[in-house]
Amino acid sequence: QQQVKQSPQSLIVQKGGISIINCAYENTAFDYFPWYQQFPGKGPALLIAIRPDVSEKKEGRFTISFNKSAKQFSLHIMDSQPGDSATYFCAASKRNNAGNMLTFGGGTRLMVKP
Amino acid sequence: GAGVSQSPSNKVTEKGKDVELRCDPISGHTALYWYRQSLGQGLEFLIYFQGNSAPDKSGLPSDRFSAERTGGSVSTLTIQRTQQEDSAVYLCASSSQGDNSPLHFGNGTRLTVT
Numbered sequence: 123q124q125q126v127k128q129s130p131q132s133l134i135v136q137k138g139g140i141s142i143i144n145c146a147y148e149n150t151a152f153d154y155f156p157w158y159q160q161f162p163g164k165g166p167a168l169l170i171a172i173r174p175d176v177s178e179k180k181e182g183r184f185t186i187s188f189n190k191s192a193k194q195f196s197l198h199i200m201d202s203q204p205g206d207s208a209t210y211f212c213a214a215s216k217r218n219n220a221g222n223m224l225t226f227g228g229g230t231r232l233m234v235k236p
Numbered sequence: 237g238a239g240v241s242q243s244p245s246n247k248v249t250e251k252g253k254d255v256e257l258r259c260d261p262i263s264g265h266t267a268l269y270w271y272r273q274s275l276g277q278g279l280e281f282l283i284y285f286q287g288n289s290a291p292d293k294s295g296l297p298s299d300r301f302s303a304e305r306t307g308g309s310v311s312t313l314t315i316q317r318t319q320q321e322d323s324a325v326y327l328c329a330s331s332s333q334g335d336n337s338p339l340h341f342g343n344g345t346r347l348t349v350t
Contacts, residue, residue: 164343165344166279168339171336222337222338223281223292
């Protein structure tokens with residue numbers, strides 16, 4: 123059962139454009155939604171995260187939009203740069219003080235053309 | 237400070253052989269996770285440790301897979317009688333105790349079964 127669905131699988135954007143990646147989840151118990159960025163040969167690294175008590179969170183050029191009723195959330199990268207070219211994973215987990223077991227989406231490979 | 241360290245970075249083995257993958261988490265991190273990433277795919281959860289115990293082994297794909305953690309630190313993932321479908325990047329992550337603490341990933345071990 124794929125609990126977090128991510129789209130598109132790949133995305134090509136021109137430098138300066140907006141990159142948009144979408145995710146949908148099924149488990150209503152999820153209450154923490156991070157995005158991870160992965161460069162080739164490296165492990166994923168936390169980029170930005172949101173909880174469902176807010177509809178939007180912005181950190182620099184990166185914004186998460188969250189729609190609780192639709193069980194969807196998205197990552198927007200404004201003014202996309204070639205250095206943003208990477209694979210992006212959305213994820214979800216339930217609040218848990220003992221750990222943070224994330225369920226990941228399938229990933230989006232972003233290429234930003236100069 | 238030092239991040240999560242995994243060894244070896246690459247491992248080529250013959251079908252039917254056993255392999256051991258090692259993970260050194262960030263010092264002080266109580267939670268440790270193993271994920272598997274197949275080529276171009278998302279991250280598949282394998283197992284999670286809280287201290288030395290594994291409350292969730294639900295992701296282990298078969299009884300050929302096992303993992304242990306000693307001293308609340310180093311973890312070893314063992315795959316017995318490897319099969320070609322075991323070829324993947326095995327990622328380890330650790331996190332501190334606390335509500336939805338971020339996962340810090342190592343760079344993974346790329347396992348190739350020939």
